[in-house]
Amino acid sequence: MQAATSRTLPIAKQQAKAQRFDIYGPIHKALRRCMGGTLARLGTLDPHNEAERNVVLNDLDALLTLMNSHLQHENDFIHTAIEARRPGGAQRTADDHTEHLDSITSLQDESRALRNAPPAQRPALAQRLYSHFAVFVGENYIHMLVEETQNNAQLWVRYSDAELIALHDLLLASVPPVEMAQVVRWMAVSLNVSELNAMFVDMRQKAPAPAFEAMLDVAQRHMSAARWAALARSLGLPPVPGLVKV
Ligand SMILES: [Fe+2]
Structure with a gap:
């Protein structure tokens, strides 16, 4: 964690100084809040309470679907823009996205398993899902900071704010x-x-x-x-x- 912070801090300072258009900032704040809240609710979930289990797992599934879609938007619009003016520039976060897709599929499987499990298996499956989702959240928190610093730094060098706003408008129109x-x-x-x-x-x-x-x-x-x-x-x-x- 400290290594990741020290790697990105100098760029974060540039970001604050430059006050350029931040294509990642608002959506990432929303996703951080949703992921953190979902993790807390998985932690307090009573796996034998059917109503609570269904509500929490429904919300988890909705978040995983949203994360999948968000990742696709970044691939289609932001990574494409970076690669157009610096081939290879989006490789690191594109590789992260490939891993995140696998994680999302696994978490969806674990959510389904808990939803359908007989009572004796529910506590262990709930703990497994909580632990694996916590890792997913942690990895995404780091990943998003890399995007906000390293990817933004590349966008800011190669695109004007007017171009980035137009790119963001195109992305929003696809949602x-x-x-x-x-x-x-x-x-x-x-x-x-x-x-x-x-x-x-x-x-x-x-x-x-x-x-x-x-x-x-x-x-x-x-x-x-x-x-x-x-x-x-x-x-x-x-x-x-x-x-x-x-
Ligand atoms: Fe991303």
Whole structure:
């Protein structure tokens, strides 16, 4: 862990200094929050409680599907962009993605095994799934920092912010609405209000009004009243529909 931190720290300092467009930042915050929360819930899961087991495993499966899709978006758009201007530049994180795909398949198998296991086998299968998912989360936390530092450093040298924003817009246009709602749900509880404001200002300019309003509704349902009020105020919206803005 220390080695990984020391490897990426100098680049992280450049990142903070440069204030360039960060294509990874918001989605990675959302995924970190979702992964950390899911790991905690697997840790406290009573494997004999069928209702709890189903809810937690459903959420785990949804996260694994999202991770699979996220990884594909990065391959299709970001890695392709890096490789176009520096062949081999995305090799390290592309290799990580190949391993992550195998891990996701194994975790899906373990989730299914726990879901269908007879009572005597449930505790051991729950512990196995918890342990293996913890390793997956740990590897992804390191992997995402490498992307945010080393891959971003390559993107920033070879692309302007206008080009990176256009690339991000293309990536977003490929994301189905159901997946977008899932991402916004996790961003609502992991980004700060300033970051959420930037996301919704951008969405308001580029997405159809019904899509913007639907995503804003998703965010509101998952935010605390205080955070929602701050976001609504920053967007010039009343915190409660129908109230006149003060
Ligand atoms: Fe990645």
